[in-house]
Amino acid sequence: MEDKKLIFSGIQPTGTFTLGNYIGAVRNWKPLQEEYNCIYCVVDMHAITVRQDPVKLRQNTLNSYALLMACGIDTEKSILFIQSHVKTHAELSWILGCNTQFGELSRMTQFKDKSQRHADDVNSGLFTYPVLMASDILAYNADLVPVGVDQKQHLELARNIAQRFNQRYGDFFKLPEPYISEIGAKVMSLQDPTKKMSKSDENPNAVILILDDKDTIIRKFKRAVTDSDTEVCYREGKDGINNLMTIYASVTGKSFAEIESEFSGKGYGDFKLAVGEAVADHLAPVRSEFARLSADKAYLKKCYTQGAEKALRYSQRIVSKVYRKVGFVDRT
Ligand code: ATP
Ligand code: LTN
Secondary structure: OHHHHHHHHEEEOOOEEEEHHHHHEEEEHHHHHHHHHHEEEEEEHHOOOOOOOHHHHHHHHHHHHHHHHHOOOOOOOEEEHHHHHHHHHHHHHHHHOOOHHHHHHOHHHHHHHHHHHOOOOHHHHHHHHHHHHHHHHHOOOOOOEEEOOHHHHHHHHHHHHHHHHHHHHOOOOOOOEEEEOOOOOOOOOOOOOOOOOOOOOHHHOOEEOOOOHHHHHHHHOOOOOOOOOOOOOOOOHHHHHHHHHHHHHHHHHHOOOHHHHHOOOOOEEEEEEHHHHHHHHHHHHHHHHHHHHHHHHHHHHHHHHHHHHHHHHHHHHHHHHHHHHHOOOOOO
């Protein structure tokens, strides 16, 4: 790989990507390929921290891989792979876990959230999940990690773990920086705009999936929860409209001022329809590219097999050095 900064990011195959995943994270992954060396990963090992149906998980993992390609990840330019194919992540995770404090993990808000939502299965993987995420990043010594704002806390923990390791064993890991887009870093639910839009929301009207057809997208936007006001403007307290404006701005490239003047004197109905149409048009090429790619299973398999080989080769060098640093005996 040329001497450029290294990007690493991952996404869980817990279902079809939402518009939140797309605007907050995945959409930015494509242009980054021009400037950086990029490594992207479908994190199936993270997904099983919440109970998954095995048949669905396998299907969702393959679909997520094809979706990333449909969103413009080019397997010639970047390394794109499936996490469970590359053993170094789990290996490093054990070592980093021994350099992470129970108290640090207890403060993770996602753990608090998810352990409440899945109170019947508060497993230790759910608790140590951020250690595996730190391993994903540090196994490649990545410089930058593009994520939505909800992952900032996990990334800070990854930096702390790296720093602690460096203090104990001598400077080795880079401290990865978050790379968070200015607009759309937190897309909100269409039904409760104080909550983030999430793949695992039970209410289908709350979430736009990037493979939804045009009619479905428009219908969901028409039903979006707003307020009793009538003016399209970005203002504190207008969470629903602020969210729709953010979405519209990020798919059209228009500024908030331009959007306000475009809809001045018009009602919320016109605005919601325009947002729905703009989103559906923006996502149409992703949908058709996904259909084309997922019909070619042999090609997909070739891509993820090669991706895993490259990722293993890269991360093996780093993890072998970590083994030596902590005092494990060389095998050869
Ligand atoms: P789950 O509901 O299963 O926890 P999720 O929808 O939160 O899943 P992830 O796979 O955890 O999705 O996230 C993938 C990427 O998308 C991460 O970088 C995350 O920060 C980003 N992301 C997720 N939801 C949003 C959102 N609503 N707005 C902006 N970015 C988001
Ligand atoms: N925790 C992230 C997914 C994830 C990730 C990563 C993101 C796992 N490993 C490494 C960036 C880098 C999430 O739930 N969105």
